[in-house]
Amino acid sequence: MAVADVKISGAEALVARHPAPASAAKWANEARDGAMARLRAMGAPMRRDEYWRFTNPAILNADAPRHATALVTDETPVFDGFDALRIVFVDGVFDAAQSSDLSGEPHLSVEHLTDALATDIHWAKDVFGVLEAAGQTPVDRPFAALNTAVAQSGVVIRATGPVSRPVNLRYLHVAEDADAVIHHVIKVDDSATLTILENGPAAARFNKAMEIMVGDGAEFHHVRAQGRDHDRQCVSHMFARVGKEALYKSFTLTVNGVLTRNEHVIDMQGDDASAHVAGACVGEGDFHHDDTVFVTHDAERCESRQVFKKVLKSGAVGVFQGKILVKEGAQKTDGYQISQGLLLDDDAQFLAKPELEIYADDVACSHGSTCGAADETALFYLLSRGIPRAQAENMLVLAFLGEAMDEIADDDLAEEMRGRVAGWLERHSK
Amino acid sequence: MLSIKNLHVKLEEEDKQILKGVNLEIGAGEVHAIMGPNGSGKSTLSYVLSGKDGYEVTDGEATLLGDDILDMEPEERAAAGVFLAFQYPVEIPGVGNMTFLRTAVNAQRKARGEEELSAGEFLKVVREKAKSLKIDADMLKRPVNVGFSGGEKKRNEILQMAMLEPKMCILDETDSGLDVDAMKLVAEGVNALRDAGRSFLVITHYQRLLDHIKPDVVHIMADGKIIKTGGPELALEVENNGYADILGEVA
Numbered sequence: 001m002a003v004a005d006v007k008i009s010g011a012e013a014l015v016a017r018h019p020a021p022a023s024a025a026k027w028a029n030e031a032r033d034g035a036m037a038r039l040r041a042m043g044a045p046m047r048r049d050e051y052w053r054f055t056n057p058a059i060l061n062a063d064a065p066r067h068a069t070a071l072v073t074d075e076t077p078v079f080d081g082f083d084a085l086r087i088v089f090v091d092g093v094f095d096a097a098q099s100s101d102l103s104g105e106p107h108l109s110v111e112h113l114t115d116a117l118a119t120d121i122h123w124a125k126d127v128f129g130v131l132e133a134a135g136q137t138p139v140d141r142p143f144a145a146l147n148t149a150v151a152q153s154g155v156v157i158r159a160t161g162p163v164s165r166p167v168n169l170r171y172l173h174v175a176e177d178a179d180a181v182i183h184h185v186i187k188v189d190d191s192a193t194l195t196i197l198e199n200g201p202a203a204a205r206f207n208k209a210m211e212i213m214v215g216d217g218a219e220f221h222h223v224r225a226q227g228r229d230h231d232r233q234c235v236s237h238m239f240a241r242v243g244k245e246a247l248y249k250s251f252t253l254t255v256n257g258v259l260t261r262n263e264h265v266i267d268m269q270g271d272d273a274s275a276h277v278a279g280a281c282v283g284e285g286d287f288h289h290d291d292t293v294f295v296t297h298d299a300e301r302c303e304s305r306q307v308f309k310k311v312l313k314s315g316a317v318g319v320f321q322g323k324i325l326v327k328e329g330a331q332k333t334d335g336y337q338i339s340q341g342l343l344l345d346d347d348a349q350f351l352a353k354p355e356l357e358i359y360a361d362d363v364a365c366s367h368g369s370t371c372g373a374a375d376e377t378a379l380f381y382l383l384s385r386g387i388p389r390a391q392a393e394n395m396l397v398l399a400f401l402g403e404a405m406d407e408i409a410d411d412d413l414a415e416e417m418r419g420r421v422a423g424w425l426e427r428h429s430k
Numbered sequence: 431m432l433s434i435k436n437l438h439v440k441l442e443e444e445d446k447q448i449l450k451g452v453n454l455e456i457g458a459g460e461v462h463a464i465m466g467p468n469g470s471g472k473s474t475l476s477y478v479l480s481g482k483d484g485y486e487v488t489d490g491e492a493t494l495l496g497d498d499i500l501d502m503e504p505e506e507r508a509a510a511g512v513f514l515a516f517q518y519p520v521e522i523p524g525v526g527n528m529t530f531l532r533t534a535v536n537a538q539r540k541a542r543g544e545e546e547l548s549a550g551e552f553l554k555v556v557r558e559k560a561k562s563l564k565i566d567a568d569m570l571k572r573p574v575n576v577g578f579s580g581g582e583k584k585r586n587e588i589l590q591m592a593m594l595e596p597k598m599c600i601l602d603e604t605d606s607g608l609d610v611d612a613m614k615l616v617a618e619g620v621n622a623l624r625d626a627g628r629s630f631l632v633i634t635h636y637q638r639l640l641d642h643i644k645p646d647v648v649h650i651m652a653d654g655k656i657i658k659t660g661g662p663e664l665a666l667e668v669e670n671n672g673y674a675d676i677l678g679e680v681a
């Protein structure tokens with residue numbers, strides 16, 4: 001079969017494995033149909049696609065997920081210590097009993113995806129499938145199109161003012177073969193603020209998409225801890241459109257998982273906006289972690305930062321593909337990108353593909369990528385002060401991840417993330 | 431306290447002998463100084479004693495209070511009481527100075543079977559010692575040595591020494607890069623630690639430091655060996671005449 005045919009039949013296979021959603025409002029049906037048409041046109045991803053060269057999509061394309069056992073632990077779940085509004089999904093399905101009562105929270109409205117999509121006139125019409133569709137150019141993201149076309153789970157959230165409590169989307173995993181698709185639609189109105197926390201593996205295989213519209217002068221904070229199940233597989237997409245003087249901040253912590261592909265597509269459309277995307281991951285053995293980021297500057301004086309740090313050990317692979325596109329007229333753009341791999345032994349690998357594409361003349365963009373082992377001189381310094389080797393190494397790993405953790409605006413949330421990494425390191429240095 | 435016998439050390443990676451039979455006996459409570467031309471092996475001796483990788487002991491021994499230290503891991507030597515104030519203190523971005531100090535103090539206490547210091551107790555002690563070395567709160571909060579001036583780094587070494595209260599303190603050119611006032615501070619810091627149960631090995635190029643930290647014994651090292659040992663007057667001789675005479679004498 002020719003490549004194109006393989007991709008097309010692959011797309012059909014992706015479609016076939018999910019039940020067709022029930023008919024919804026006209027606009028929603030059209031959005032889903034549009035996504036389905038996009039998927040069929042672009043086909044399933046393949047290893048030879050430019051953005052899949054470092055990550056094999058096979059287990060994401062497969063008819064069924066690889067079985068993954070849910071991790072059993074007596075540790076308190078991530079974010080438990082925070083006064084958050086919880087929305088709980090079990091194997092991808094909303095669980096009302098475990099979720100908070102969300103009515104009455106000032107400046108916040110939350111609906112189920114299916115309810116919103118069944119409503120004839122809804123603001124979500126301007127976001128659902130719209131940001132995802134825009135994010136398909138110039139790079140195809142077939143799993144995101146699939147998500148829009150078939151997702152029947154998720155929430156539609158609108159912040160109309162400063163929402164004081166964070167909304168915690170918690171994804172529990174039970175069944176070994178759970179294959180979850182979740183799609184969230186978020187709108188932060190002009191000058192409103194919202195914090196979204198996400199944690200948990202969600203399923204054996206998880207396809208998550210989130211579309212976020214950040215209004216003028218609005219703030220959106222996102223902190224995510226992807227679940228610790230060793231065999232979990234995940235592909236996630238965040239599509240954001242950032243308005244004038246708005247702030248978009250996202251941080252992801254990943255520990256364990258056989259395959260994680262986190263894509264971020266950020267479009268800065270209003271002047272003087274800021275967007276920061278950061279990620280820290282630690283993995284050992286059968287662990288493949290890919291961050292694929294595309295930031296577009298389409299307005300003046302916007303600032304963007306990408307900070308990705310990966311700690312890899314015994315066969316673990318880290319991938320970073322990050323791009324800054326500065327469009328014509330996006331003067332005074334300040335773009336920064338750093339990706340670094342810390343290899344704890346000779347058997348780990350870090351692959352980076354940083355890209356800059358600039359069509360404005362008055363911009364400051366910098367990017368860097370490094371990869372290496374722990375600093376022996378620093379390690380000896382710590383040892384010479386009596387700090388045991390394992391503890392000294394862990395201190396250096398935490399220090400290495402520091403720049404990514406520092407991107408979390410809230411100190412308590414940053415501390416929560418540091419504590420989780422420290423816990424992982426302690427368990428793994430025994 | 432420290433006994434070094436016929437110590438021979440070569441580089442692990444290449445066939446280069448650096449220490450060629452060092453003998454040194456430092457009694458409890460004594461201060462010894464080592465002077466010697468550049469490249470004679472002074473820092474190498476300090477690294478080998480503290481356990482840095484990259485060196486191979488081909489002959490000889492080194493014991494601290496009778497225990498063979500060359501067989502120990504660096505962190506075990508530290509817990510046993512060896513401390514090296516580095517010629518070039520290391521910058522560690524991302525590790526807070528205070529966290530580093532507390533981790534080190536408590537790791538050593540734990541290794542010795544002592545109770546760890548609480549955050550409050552630790553803070554009290556560190557503040558007091560930092561104050562006498564004119565190290566301000568801001569320097570304690572910053573990452574280890576990052577952005578510190580040369581003199582600040584050296585004072586930070588002495589602060590670590592004061593916190594860890596080692597038995598055998600090795601100071602590698604702690605005076606270099608210090609202005610006159612800072613040198614006095616550092617010397618005061620060292621003198622405050624002088625004790626019948628604590629010994630010092632002070633590596634320096636200048637008599638000046640030895641005006642403040644009075645040595646009991648002065649050694650001259652050249653080409654990987656101690657070639658002359660004497661009293662404080664030996665340091666004055668070097669200051670006035672350089673090494674030529676001494677090297678000539680021995681040759």
Ligand SMILES: Nc1ncnc2c1ncn2[C@@H]1O[C@H](COP(=O)(O)OP(=O)(O)OP(=O)(O)O)[C@@H](O)[C@H]1O
Pocket residue numbers: 441448466467468469470471472473474475484517
């Ligand atoms: N890791 C190394 N690799 C190569 N050469 C080394 C290494 N360590 C030490 N040497 C060499 O060994 C010799 C002794 O070096 P060392 O640093 O011990 O001298 P020193 O007496 O401390 O000198 P200085 O007074 O300049 O500080 C020098 O010739 C140095 O170049």
Ligand SMILES: [Mg+2]
Pocket residue numbers: 472473474517602603
């Ligand atoms: Mg030296």
